[in-house]
Amino acid sequence: MHIPDGYLSPTTCATLYAASTPFWYTALKRVREKLSTRLVPLLSVCAAFSFVIMMFNVPLPGGTTGHAVGMGVTTIVLGPWASMLAISVALLIQAIFFGDGGITTFGANCFNMAIVGSLVSYFVYTTVSGRSGITSPRRVFAAALAGYIAINVAALCAGIEFGIQPIFFHDATGSPLYAPYSLGIAVPAMMLGHLTFAGLAECIISGGVIAWLQHSNVALLKATMPTDDLALGGGWRLTRPFWIGLAALMIATPLGLLAAGTAWGEWGPDDFEKPEVRQEMAAASNQIAPPEKVPSGMERLASTWTAPFPDYAPSFLKSASLGYILSAMMGIGLVIVVGLFGERVIRLGKPEVKPNMAS
Amino acid sequence: MFGPKCSTGRRRDFVEGTLRRLAGTMEYATRADDSAEHAGLLQQIDPRVKLGGFLLLIVAAVTAQRVGVIAGIFLAGLLLALLSGVVRTLTKLWIGILVFTGAIVLPALFTTPGLTLWHLPWVGWAVTAPGLHSAMMLIVRSETSATLATLMVLTSRWVHLLKALRVFRMPVVFVVILGMTHRYIFLLLQIAQDFFDAHRARRVGRLNPAQRRHMAVSSAAVLLNKSMQLSSEVYDAMQARGFRGTVYTLDEFRMKGRDWGMLAAFVSLAAAAFWMGKQ
Numbered sequence: 001m002h003i004p005d006g007y008l009s010p011t012t013c014a015t016l017y018a019a020s021t022p023f024w025y026t027a028l029k030r031v032r033e034k035l036s037t038r039l040v041p042l043l044s045v046c047a048a049f050s051f052v053i054m055m056f057n058v059p060l061p062g063g064t065t066g067h068a069v070g071m072g073v074t075t076i077v078l079g080p081w082a083s084m085l086a087i088s089v090a091l092l093i094q095a096i097f098f099g100d101g102g103i104t105t106f107g108a109n110c111f112n113m114a115i116v117g118s119l120v121s122y123f124v125y126t127t128v129s130g131r132s133g134i135t136s137p138r139r140v141f142a143a144a145l146a147g148y149i150a151i152n153v154a155a156l157c158a159g160i161e162f163g164i165q166p167i168f169f170h171d172a173t174g175s176p177l178y179a180p181y182s183l184g185i186a187v188p189a190m191m192l193g194h195l196t197f198a199g200l201a202e203c204i205i206s207g208g209v210i211a212w213l214q215h216s217n218v219a220l221l222k223a224t225m226p227t228d229d230l231a232l233g234g235g236w237r238l239t240r241p242f243w244i245g246l247a248a249l250m251i252a253t254p255l256g257l258l259a260a261g262t263a264w265g266e267w268g269p270d271d272f273e274k275p276e277v278r279q280e281m282a283a284a285s286n287q288i289a290p291p292e293k294v295p296s297g298m299e300r301l302a303s304t305w306t307a308p309f310p311d312y313a314p315s316f317l318k319s320a321s322l323g324y325i326l327s328a329m330m331g332i333g334l335v336i337v338v339g340l341f342g343e344r345v346i347r348l349g350k351p352e353v354k355p356n357m358a359s
Numbered sequence: 360m361f362g363p364k365c366s367t368g369r370r371r372d373f374v375e376g377t378l379r380r381l382a383g384t385m386e387y388a389t390r391a392d393d394s395a396e397h398a399g400l401l402q403q404i405d406p407r408v409k410l411g412g413f414l415l416l417i418v419a420a421v422t423a424q425r426v427g428v429i430a431g432i433f434l435a436g437l438l439l440a441l442l443s444g445v446v447r448t449l450t451k452l453w454i455g456i457l458v459f460t461g462a463i464v465l466p467a468l469f470t471t472p473g474l475t476l477w478h479l480p481w482v483g484w485a486v487t488a489p490g491l492h493s494a495m496m497l498i499v500r501s502e503t504s505a506t507l508a509t510l511m512v513l514t515s516r517w518v519h520l521l522k523a524l525r526v527f528r529m530p531v532v533f534v535v536i537l538g539m540t541h542r543y544i545f546l547l548l549q550i551a552q553d554f555f556d557a558h559r560a561r562r563v564g565r566l567n568p569a570q571r572r573h574m575a576v577s578s579a580a581v582l583l584n585k586s587m588q589l590s591s592e593v594y595d596a597m598q599a600r601g602f603r604g605t606v607y608t609l610d611e612f613r614m615k616g617r618d619w620g621m622l623a624a625f626v627s628l629a630a631a632a633f634w635m636g637k638q
Contacts, residue, residue: 004460005504006497010422038594040532044539045547045590049583051540052547055380058575073583089533089540097517097541098387099452099509103414104421173473175489177424177496180467208576209583217584 001069001151001158001190001198002094003109005102007179008161009169016161017107022245023115024088027081043082047089050074054090058201067198071117071154072125072147072206077213079223080122087114108161112154121150121206122224131226135214139221144207151202152194159183159190174287250328269294269302374555374574381552385545390448394513399443401514405618406523412625413511419629420503423636426495432632433503436510445513452509453502460501464494517541522612543589550585554578 008016032039053070075083088110094100101109128142163183166176179186213220271277272294281290312327313320395402401409420432440446471490478485512520521538525531558574566574 004456004501005417005421005508006500010418013421038590040535040539041593041597042590044536045543045586045593047536047540048543048547049586051544052381052551052582053579055384055548055551056377056575056579058572070579073579077583077587089536093537093541093544096508096520097391097512098384099505099512102504103417103508104504171424171492173489173492174471175473175492175496176467176471177493178500180464180471180490180493180497185466185470204572205576205579208572209580212577212580213583216580217587220583220587 001109001113001155001194002091002101003105003112003158003161005104007102007165008105008108009165009178010104011169012161012165012178013104013107016105016111020088020107020111020115023084024110027084030081031085042078043085043089046074046078046082046086047093050086050090051093053205054094056205058204068147068201068205069113069117069151069154069198070202070205071113071150072121072143072202073209075118075121075150076125076143076146076206076210076224077220080118083118083121084110084114087118108158112157112161116157117150117154120153121146124149125224126226134218134221134225139214140207140211143210144203147202147206148199152191152199155190155194155198156187159187162186162190246332250325250332269299374559377575378552378555378559381548381555385548385552388545391513392516394443394445394448395516397444397514399445399514401439401443401510403617404514404621405612405614406515406519407526407612408614408618408622408625409511409515410520410523411526412622412629413507415625415629416632417504417507419632419636420500420507423500423632425636426492426499428632428636429496429499429503432628433499433506435628436503436506440506440510443510443514445510448513449506449509452505456502456505457498460498461494464497467494519612539593543586546589547582547586551578551582554581 031043050070053073054067056067058068069087071083071087074086078086091101091109091114092106095103095106095109125139125142125146128145129136129139132138160183162179162181163186165178166180166182169177171177181189210221267277267281267290271281272290278290282288313323314326317323317326416432416436420429423429423432437446440449468486468490469484471487471493473487473489475485476488476491515523518538521534521541524534524537555578558578
């Protein structure tokens with residue numbers, strides 16, 4: 001899953017570096033607050049552990065072996081924030097010193113394995129283990145499931161990153177400039193290996209190590225216990241970088257107006273009748289001309305729902321840029337409202353539990 | 360690289376496989392340290408120049424959209440490798456990348472739509488021009504980027520590279536964490552190798568699959584336990600030496616004439632690649 005240099009375009013690499021930065025910032029701040037002077041030795045040794053665990057061959061059913069990333073174990077023992085940093089440091093050393101994973105793709109590898117992997121591991125583990133006892137077998141199952149799902153979600157992210165390359169980055173003749181396979185090939189190819197070998201290896205290591213620690217060193221499992229006072233939350237101060245980033249993105253939304261050409265596959269029925277749009281469609285589709293008539297299914301379904309702000313341009317605003325910004329604000333607002341509503345529904349009938357996320 | 364590294368375990372014991380990987384990693388590190396001591400061209404260059412220059416060239420190689428331009432950067436890397444006496448170490452890397460990336464891009468020769476160049480005999484599959492171009496781009500780009508990154512590591516001592524990171528305003532705490540991580544990786548690799556060696560020495564007969572899994576899991580768990588203990592011991596030792604959370608590094612690098620010359624060469628090459636690499 002370590003993406004080498006050259007497989008992703010500079011734009012994708014830069015985007016994933018930018019997406020990872022607020023997580024690194026928040027993680028460092030959070031871990032520093034909790035660990036203070038312990039930060040340096042703990043993170044160094046845990047990053048070294050994360051590196052070495054990736055070298056372990058795990059015997060799998062069927063006589064094969066696979067190797068785990070250790071994102072499940074690291075998250076459960078350290079908590080997701082410290083895990084993000086430890087895995088990122090391990091990935092940086094792998095990229096620079098051992099050439100495993102690229103330097104330009106370091107942000108992407110961290111996003112997939114360190115950030116998505118740690119967060120998914122944490123949420124699956126805490127959700128499935130619930131308020132069960134620290135030595136409960138349910139925690140072993142939760143850890144195994146967390147490892148399995150986390151590595152597969154990380155692989156899915158990598159598959160999507162590979163799969164979007166030929167769509168957005170090709171030369172004038174249509175030759176892909178980076179990873180050459182479309183989503184339809186890249187995602188199944190990535191998932192096949194991870195749903196089977198790598199997923200099983202992660203599942204065995206995560207569940208097995210947690211079971212072992214339950215018998216030998218329970219103290220190491222306390223970081224992700226519900227009673228622990230190290231919480232994921234932290235209010236405005238901790239989430240501030242995310243909100244600032246979100247606001248910056250919102251303000252930057254009118255940049256889309258500068259883009260030339262057409263967004264592939266986002267055409268409406270009336271676009272098939274405009275010669276200039278038809279030309280753009282052909283140019284974006286490897287010079288394959290669009291059908292002469294509007295596809296009947298598209299024509300039928302296009303009228304089932306009329307958006308209040310078609311093309312991000314509310315009718316009452318004359319400025320296209322303001323329309324984009326207003327649409328972005330409304331979109332973000334709606335997502336927040338839906339999220340808060342969902343959280344309220346999930347919490348209904350449950351006793352009030354202090355949110356937790358270690359270090 | 361990416362994807363699970365799987366091997367059939369019937370012929371080769373997983374203990375042997377793990378030991379081989381651990382030993383391979385340590386051997387690579389030793390070789391890198393040794394080659395950094397050679398009296399080659401790059402070994403005498405300021406690590407800050409190498410770090411900045413190679414990163415610039417890697418970005419240029421990833422950004423370039425012409426095979427010829429990327430191949431030009433590769434040839435420049437090859438020349439530097441020859442002048443620094445590390446070609447032999449790089450050969451293994453080139454073969455590995457060629458096999459790995461080649462296997463990945465092989466189907467793209469047939470699945471990428473476009474002008475047909477020729478048909479494979481017997482099966483009749485069509486090799487397309489965009490497929491061939493795309494495969495060449497990916498292989499040349501991967502070989503070039505990996506060559507440059509490895510060249511940087513093989514010609515610099517790790518501690519010097521870490522100090523050079525400070526030029527890019529990397530927080531000093533990260534530089535120290537990277538340095539300590541690098542050191543503890545080898546300690547933990549040694550501990551892991553000792554586990555498996557000790558187990559192999561005491562084992563009679565073959566383990567069944569469940570026993571093998573149990574052994575892999577317990578080894579990982581013991582390693583984790585030892586890591587956490589080690590972290591506490593290191594912390595106590597640091598406290599005993601007066602560590603109070605503030606970290607410092609010594610920056611004794613001085614730029615000489617040849618460093619400026621090499622910096623100019625790196626920047627010129629990267630600028631030319633950026634300019635000529637556009638479509």
